[in-house]
Amino acid sequence: MAACQFRRAIAAQVSRVLDRPEDQLIKSISAVPVYKKQPSADFQLFVSSVIERGQDYPRPDTQAETQKLADKLRPDAVVSEISTGAGTVNFKINRELLAKEVVQQVSNDGPEYGFKSELFSGLAKGKTLVEFSSPNVAKRFHVGHLRSTIIGNFIANLKEALGHQVTRLNYLGDWGMQFGLLGVGFQCFGHEEKLRANPLQHLFQVYVQVNKASDEDENIQKAAHEFMRKLEAGDMEALGIWQRFRDFSIEEYIRIYERLGVHFDEFSGESFYREKFQDVLKLLKDNGLLQTSVKGTGVVDLSEKGDLSSIATLVRSDGTSLYITRDLAAAIDRKTKYDFDTMIYVTDKSQETHFRHLFHVLQLMGFDWAEGCQHVPFGLVKGMKTRKGDVVFLEDVLDEARSRMLHNMSAAKTTKELEDPDDTAEKVGLAALIVQDFKGPLLSDYQFNWDQALQNRGDTGVFLQYSHSRLCSLDQMSGSGVLKSLNPACLLEPQAICILQHLLRYDEVIKKSSEDLQPKHIVNYLLVLSHLAAVAHKTLPVKGSAPEVAEARLHLFRTACSVLGNGMRLLGITPVSKM
Numbered sequence: 001m002a003a004c005q006f007r008r009a010i011a012a013q014v015s016r017v018l019d020r021p022e023d024q025l026i027k028s029i030s031a032v033p034v035y036k037k038q039p040s041a042d043f044q045l046f047v048s049s050v051i052e053r054g055q056d057y058p059r060p061d062t063q064a065e066t067q068k069l070a071d072k073l074r075p076d077a078v079v080s081e082i083s084t085g086a087g088t089v090n091f092k093i094n095r096e097l098l099a100k101e102v103v104q105q106v107s108n109d110g111p112e113y114g115f116k117s118e119l120f121s122g123l124a125k126g127k128t129l130v131e132f133s134s135p136n137v138a139k140r141f142h143v144g145h146l147r148s149t150i151i152g153n154f155i156a157n158l159k160e161a162l163g164h165q166v167t168r169l170n171y172l173g174d175w176g177m178q179f180g181l182l183g184v185g186f187q188c189f190g191h192e193e194k195l196r197a198n199p200l201q202h203l204f205q206v207y208v209q210v211n212k213a214s215d216e217d218e219n220i221q222k223a224a225h226e227f228m229r230k231l232e233a234g235d236m237e238a239l240g241i242w243q244r245f246r247d248f249s250i251e252e253y254i255r256i257y258e259r260l261g262v263h264f265d266e267f268s269g270e271s272f273y274r275e276k277f278q279d280v281l282k283l284l285k286d287n288g289l290l291q292t293s294v295k296g297t298g299v300v301d302l303s304e305k306g307d308l309s310s311i312a313t314l315v316r317s318d319g320t321s322l323y324i325t326r327d328l329a330a331a332i333d334r335k336t337k338y339d340f341d342t343m344i345y346v347t348d349k350s351q352e353t354h355f356r357h358l359f360h361v362l363q364l365m366g367f368d369w370a371e372g373c374q375h376v377p378f379g380l381v382k383g384m385k386t387r388k389g390d391v392v393f394l395e396d397v398l399d400e401a402r403s404r405m406l407h408n409m410s411a412a413k414t415t416k417e418l419e420d421p422d423d424t425a426e427k428v429g430l431a432a433l434i435v436q437d438f439k440g441p442l443l444s445d446y447q448f449n450w451d452q453a454l455q456n457r458g459d460t461g462v463f464l465q466y467s468h469s470r471l472c473s474l475d476q477m478s479g480s481g482v483l484k485s486l487n488p489a490c491l492l493e494p495q496a497i498c499i500l501q502h503l504l505r506y507d508e509v510i511k512k513s514s515e516d517l518q519p520k521h522i523v524n525y526l527l528v529l530s531h532l533a534a535v536a537h538k539t540l541p542v543k544g545s546a547p548e549v550a551e552a553r554l555h556l557f558r559t560a561c562s563v564l565g566n567g568m569r570l571l572g573i574t575p576v577s578k579m
């Protein structure tokens, strides 16, 4: 029997007593959360969610029902004790079975531990498109883009682990007036070598310079409009220049995303839809959805009463497209290309109305698949500064995290001799950024603080990395490759049981995150796991213990290390084995 089958075994017994299908009951049985102390039971059944609600009035007395149910249940080979709590029947699993099965299951399932649980059986798997990061070429890569990058990556990882076929899409802001300005600006302020060496930085510099110049010189503005007009008209020379800016930028983006451990299956962008939006307009007109406003713009009525009290503007009075028009064309194009079941957009919350309008227009156009489109919004990060000042480039944030971490590591007494300290500092620094960002609800704004994020102790990514590396080194120090079979009777101390109990809940935690797409459930779970591992590390020594005991403890630590590593990777963190 497998560990995750504990829930099934309990459900089977309850099912016989209540005469209700097992599968219905499974969802009402959950692992008891472990915080600091060992809970007295491993699973609880919420009685109010399983008792029949008949016609009786007043409502049935839950506590009496709970007792009645508990009285009918009997301990067996799996369940050693049955008790009652407030509205719950509690089950304690046979202690040796608990240790044996959890250790075995984690080792058997590897990265799939938790995902193979019965909680996910029968859940629909499909094609999922995740659009995230999506910076604007030649403009600032702000903290919002960083958040979108790490959140989108997490969602894509999670969906993939759940068995969906995932496509990761980057939708660049690669069209618009900034290219008119750049086209002109590059002739005045551009340097070919700088463009090749540091495209993002150089284009941004040119953009800032030409912007300033255009404020003072009307001719520059005119020239920029002329360049943009050429681009829109498909002038080959202008397009050639634009294409080079775009290509160089993407090359550099890819390199930086690699540092983050993020990749994309496709770099799309607004430019792809600079003409295709015409087809969308035609469709809208054919359906009688596009109206001309008094200002001469093209609008779609989103109001319930049909009185234009809520509208989406899709065409400017000069006939050019807007952000939402290109997004409409992009969504329809993606549906044709990928035939997705779900499409997720990750941006800051200021774009909530935009996406609501986008999905609404798609619905009006008769595209029922718009049901499967979802916007995941997140809040603002305040105060993220580097030594150079405000964040302008993603690379600056990564460099800052790495150098601060390097500094902290060289000051810490516990730091090990490392082959590549830069690389370790980078991975730990990144973990710190991710955990800081994922700890709370995504929608909340938060104040960023380097010192807080990089603390060794406390609930940080540094602490997760430290715990992981400590568990790894324990394993290595003992020089143990394959461990001898486990004697579960050696894992009966409360500190060991706490870890095992906590591991029982991993599938429920993943399930929560998969339902609301919030990483905080997993982050907090891993932080607790790390704390429990630290306590066990202190109280359950391997060195100096009898061989059988040492072996059993190594099994336990290896198990904890494995789940910790799995969870970290899901979040987009690369666990380090030494620091």
Ligand code: ARG
Pocket (backbone or CB within 6 Å): 131, 134, 135, 136, 171, 172, 173, 327, 345, 347
């Ligand atoms: N480039 C946009 C920005 O920086 C984000 C794009 C979001 N995705 C979309 N399909 N509109 O604000």
